Amino acid sequence: MLLSITWNISPEIFSLSPKEANWHYLFFVLMGILIGRGVLQYIKKKKFETSSILTVIGVALIGMVLWEKHPSHFMTPNIQVRWYGMAFAVGFMMGYKIMEKMFKSEKIPQEWLDKLFLYVFIATIVGARLGHVLFYNFDYYLANPGEILKTWHGGLASHGGTIGIIIAIYFYSKKVTKKSMLWTLDRLAVPVALVAMMIRLGNLMNSEIYGVATDLPWGVIFARNGETVAKHPTQLYEALSYFVTFIVLMYYYWKTDKKDKEGFLLGIFFIGVFLSRFLIEFIKEDQEAFEAGMLLNMGQILSIPFVLAGVYLIYRSSKKKK
Template identity: 65%
Template sequence: MVPILNFIHWSVDPEIFHIGSLSVRWYGLLFASGFLIGYYIGEYMLKSEKVNPKWIDSLFFYMIIATVVGARLGHVFFYGWDYYSQNPGEIIKVWHGGLASHGGAIGILVALYIHSKLVTKRTMLWTLDRVVVPTALVAAFIRTGNLMNSEIYGVQTSLPWGFIFENNGETVPKHPTQIYEALSYLLSFGILSYLYWKTNSKNRPGLILGAFFVLIFTARFFIEFIKEDQEAFEAGMALNMGQWLSIPFVLGGIFLIIRAIKKPEVIFNNRY
């Protein structure tokens, strides 16, 4: 048996500092930093296409609201309805943690549909193909925030990089699935950036979005096999909730990729 000292003892305080009742936490800082960096990346992308600069700020606003609201409601309804139905006041306390990436994806889809109709007057796929590139990077920041919160980790492991999450009273090493996901999202960001900048993918509506869905949710599906159940109802399930929710996104991504490849390129006129 490998001595327990060979593993990583993780006891980072999720709170950076507090002033009175105001608490600044690593999770919130990483979440906000991810969005800020994602904004500048998205701004650079859209400026390179010479689109209306007013679209950029409004798109950033839509994305923030959609991600937070969608991810929070996804967590509430998919994972914690039994608790939140009895404690509705806790729903708005996003700073306590509890965001579901699947809910965030749904929220973004709804918000960008509205943005496409009201602001850009372009197809929703045009917007999504550009938004998902920095979104993959934001997802990596969020999972790093989960690590700082000592949450959403994996089952016991004997691998030398296992984390003992001491803040949660753990005494055995667990898979740091937050890191696995963050790294897979960083890889996805690199691939999507390559598709956008180095190929004609952005002229094939839905191709980059489809690649995003396949990359992100395939990684999520397989990592879930070594992740602890987030809710009691998942015990004994062949596939957990995260996996069931990932399947439609992967299938939808494959459909979008095939559809985009079969259709001719679309060169957009960026005058406004």
């Protein structure tokens, strides 16, 4: 091996012990004000405006905070702001700005964008969590249902998040746009590819979801997990694949008429994201014990339907008139 990188980065941006966290009440009061402001705005005007994005920022920040009761202080938390949560929030904010530019170019009402953002944000969190519960550790959560809500213990599945978004867009299309689901999903696929990249970078900061041992020059020793040999940094492989998918989608959206061919952009997204996921899983360590000895692991099995759907959507869009 010519070179290896020792990765010992803390997953926390900063952490405050209970004695140092005297200001945490002010923090949560501020978040409550932001959320309350968005709710009151909606009640008063019966619509979302651009400023309602502050509500989502507040929710995202709360999601970045790990709340644990200190054993000797009933209401004194430890506060840990993590790179993963930051990457998640920043990805969503970047996605919002991309969608805003897309909607403006097509003269789509701003109200649609604000509502879409909330639909997708909630669906991503709920879908990704339930996906992990159902696909990866169902027996454990069936016996310990209270653990389902403890997202800070880890456990989000991208396949579940994708399914959650699709379900949310069904209701969004019925209630808001009155357009087909594919019309929305084609446009949403562009920024979601970028968000997926940010999430994988968050996985890297957590020193999780990495590959098997390698002697390649860019192998990484994940020292925080007690590793002593270099492993494939599969988080970076996937992040790069998703970024390439994002660039391809941006090109097709802005430089061609493919956005008018329903299903084409979504098909590119499914193939770009889930085919790369399927292939990279071959050099990734098993995420759950039950995957040992399986010809294809759970991530690969769940990726196959999305890849096939992507192929079908591209074929369908080529045959259907504008």
